[in-house]
Amino acid sequence: MAIRPQMDETGRLLADVPKGDNAPPFSVSELSSSLKRTVEDRFGHVRVRGEISGWKRAASGHCYLTLKDDKATLDTVLWKGSAAKLAFDAQDGVEVIATGKLTTYPGRSKYQLVADSLELAGEGALMQLLEKLKAKLAGEGLFAAERKRALPFIPRRIGVVTSPTGAVIRDILHRLSDRFPSEVLVWPVQVQGDKAAGLVANAIAGFNAMEDGERPDLLIVARGGGSIEDLWAFNEEVVVRAIAGSSIPVISAVGHETDTTLSDYAADRRAPTPTAAAEIAVPVRGELLAHVAQQGVRMQTALSRRVEQAAERLEAQRRLLADPRAMVDQRGQRVDDLGERLGVALGARADRAAKALAEKSGVLRPSLLEQRLTAATERLARAAPNVALLDRLHQRGAERFNGLSRLLEQLDPDRPLDRGFARLTGVDGLVITSAAAARKAGTFSVKFADGALGAIATDSPPKKPRARKEAPDPALKQETLF
Structure with a gap:
């Protein structure tokens, strides 16, 4: 026998009444709506305590979360207007008390709590949240002592x-x-x-x-x-x-x-x-003014003491010094004495200079200079033949040098190489001049005018290369009669 829920005119469920199998069925929407009204009427205002899990704020501003304890979970939604009124930063792991109404979500056959507000569940939860945030910010260095600045x-x-x-x-x-x-x-x-x-x-x-x-x-x-x-x-x-x-x-x-x-x-x-x-x-402004006044008095006292001490030292130094007028008079007398001595010394110096000039001028007489010029001309004339002899010796030396240069070119060992000859040299650098020396050396270097090659001594002469037969030109091939 099928059991069908009964509703009154308001849509509320009546007691289950057994009906026949031919009773008309509910549609899914009718049943979902009936359940939604029943749940909202029964739990229209509730306060639920639990731990936040899966906190998420959507782009629309609505917030979705799950309240849980050690035995059950409750899906919860916080609409945009209510989410903007939160007095704390909600996050996973925080224990809260949610106030709102219980309703159903027919699209997924789920029930959920539509919360109007969230509040932290007691001071212990607040302190837990506070310590968590404090540790996070301290880890970023926001509380470091070196960041503190001095106040003006x-x-x-x-x-x-x-x-x-x-x-x-x-x-x-x-x-x-x-x-x-x-x-x-x-x-x-x-x-x-x-x-x-x-x-x-x-x-x-x-x-x-x-x-x-x-x-x-x-x-x-x-x-x-x-x-x-x-x-x-x-x-x-x-x-x-x-x-x-x-x-x-x-x-x-x-x-x-x-x-x-x-x-x-x-x-x-x-x-x-x-x-x-x-x-x-x-x-305190008054204390500052009193301090400034006190410092002014101390400064004035210190300056007066310094001036008095400087005056005493100046007087002591003045007593140690001689009378300035006497010192000036002594220096004046010395100047007069030096002035007189300067005049006598200048006259004597002028006399010595005149005598030296007279002695030098006697040596520079024209007749004496002409005699010295004539003697130098005669010595130059006597040396002229020697200069011609030196020129001839130089010319002979140049001719002899040119002859030696031509002979050296004739004796150059590489000169015959330009005419097709070659020079054989062993590994010891000595010239090989016979076949026996070449066989004994085994390997040697053959130098030509344009470079050198390595060679190996052998008694068999090189073989003549075979004459290559040229292939007949296809154009000259005679065509067959058949």
């Missing part, structure tokens, strides 16, 4: 990223005014909620994108205290990377002294509170 001693302009309505900005401005009045630029952002992380990261990037004349010298990222969920925006990866990548030094002042976020690790300096951040950012 007196920043000309300070940028503050915080909520414009909270007590944090009032505390920072009040503390800066008390310590060292400075120009402050406030970039108002949300510091809590699903959009807070993106707004904080954009604010940091916006300050860094300003022109040099408008850009702050120091940034303070601040928020008041709260639970770990309230401060979670400052643990988001986008905020941590924005702080680590800032070209402007950053002070992180998030929460109270016991609160710690990943932004504190990435910042160049961590402040326990927003008020402490203002104290770290600027010194």
Whole structure:
């Protein structure tokens, strides 16, 4: 007997009633629709706790995942609008609580949870997610101590990223005014909620994108205290990377002294509170003025002492020196004495020069020069025959040299080679002049005018090559009569 599910006018299933085999069947669509309505009515609002597995964000913006525990799994979908409201970075292995409704997907005969929201399942899950992200960013070197930069001693302009309505900005401005009045630029952002992380990261990037004349010298990222969920925006990866990548030094002042976020690790300096951040950012102006005044007094005292010591040393040196007027008078007397001696010395020197000139001029008389010229001419005339003799000797030497050159050419051993002769030379370099010497040598070199060849001695003369018969010309072949 077949069992058919019964429905009332609303489409709900009634108790199973046995029917005959001729009962009309359901269509697949009818049955799927009936199941869908039943499941959605029974589980229209549920909260399910489980571990995320297979997290995937589609190009449409919808997110698909599986919630699982140690015994079962549940397919879950998060539509685009709900996915945009997530307050944390969902990923595999995170335990969450999903709120939504259970429905069916007739196209695959599956049931699934359509989640309206996801929240982390307790502080333990948050800390697990935090430690995982912290290890990842630390491995990239974003928290390294060598990346930290020194803060400016007196920043000309300070940028503050915080909520414009909270007590944090009032505390920072009040503390800066008390310590060292400075120009402050406030970039108002949300510091809590699903959009807070993106707004904080954009604010940091916006300050860094300003022109040099408008850009702050120091940034303070601040928020008041709260639970770990309230401060979670400052643990988001986008905020941590924005702080680590800032070209402007950053002070992180998030929460109270016991609160710690990943932004504190990435910042160049961590402040326990927003008020402490203002104290770290600027010194106390009154203390600086007092310090400058104190240093001015010390400098004036030191200069006065140095001047007094220099005056004492100058007086001591002055006492060691003789009277300048006496020194000038002595030098004047010496100049006068040297002037008188110079006149006498110049006169004596002129007299000696005149005597030497007279002696030299006597040697240069014209008659004496003519006598020396005549003697030189006579010596040249006597040497003329010797010059002609040298010319004849040179000519005879040249003729003899030319004759020896012609004889050397006649005796050149390679000259006969040009007339068809050859020279045989053994391996020892000696000339072979007989057949017996050639047989004894065995191998030797034969040199011709255009080169040399190797040869082997043998008693049998070379054979004459056979005359090659030329093939008859086919054109002259006589044709047969047949």
